[in-house]
Amino acid sequence: MGLAGGPAAVGWRVGLLERFAFSPAVLEQVLQGHWGDMSLLLRFVSYAFLHGSVTHALFAGALLLALGKFVGEEMGQGATLAVFIAATIGGALAFGAFAVDTQPLFGSYPGIYGLIGAFTYLLWLRLGRTGENRLKAFRLIGGLLAVQLLFGALFGANPQWIADIGGFVAGLAAATVFAPGGWAALRQRLRAR
Structure with a gap:
């Protein structure tokens, strides 16, 4: 928008996308054995901190605050951060595996969808305790x-x-572990089967 850097800042956003955005080529490089290149591994998370515009960042921030507040109150701050990171990585893995386009992935929406997955899981637990239909928990994502x-x-x-x-699925899966009593409850359900 020209608010910082003057004319020299024109290429800043493009430069940041080139260095920190995720693309299917990054996953391909990692799968070919380039594990030692930390800049490639960093992209599985760093893309979430880049946005295409101020509006894109503001909407993401508002959603992150709203969902993070609810999930954080139920699961705690550390678990909420763990779900966000797991969903961010899960979103990158899904994008790398299934996207055929060369367009880069950026923005925090996969992590936010992971928080929606955690919200869905917490709602699913709450509906189960009250004896209601648990499928209602999936209305938001639907x-x-x-x-x-x-x-x-x-x-x-x-x-x-x-x-x-991918972020939603990863967040839903991570919430089963990071929710209060989640790991013990998951282990108990697996033993019962």
């Missing part, structure tokens, strides 16, 4: 995916939805 489908049909699909779904 509505969000329907909205993304609608926007994709109207304005063209963006492959970043793959990372969002």
Whole structure:
């Protein structure tokens, strides 16, 4: 927007995307054995701190604060951070595995969808305790995916939805471990089966 750096700042965003954004090529390089290159491994998380515009960052920040507050109150701050990071990595893995486009992945939305996954799990537990239908917990993600489908049909699909779904699944899975009593409850359910 020209608020910082003057004319020399024109290439800053592009430079940051080139250094810290994630793409399927990054996963390909890691799978080929380039584990020693920390700059590649850093991209599995660093992309979440880059945004395409001020509006993109503001919406992400508002969603992160709202969902982080709820999940943090239920699970604690450390567990909420762990879910966010796991979802960010899960979103990158899904994007790297299934996206065929060379467009880079950036933005914190896969991590935010991971917090939606944790919210879904916590709601699922609460509905189970009250004896209600647990499928109601999945209404939020169902509505969000329907909205993304609608926007994709109207304005063209963006492959970043793959990372969002990967983040949701990773956040849902991480919440089963990081929720209060989650690891013990998960172990008990597995033993019962």
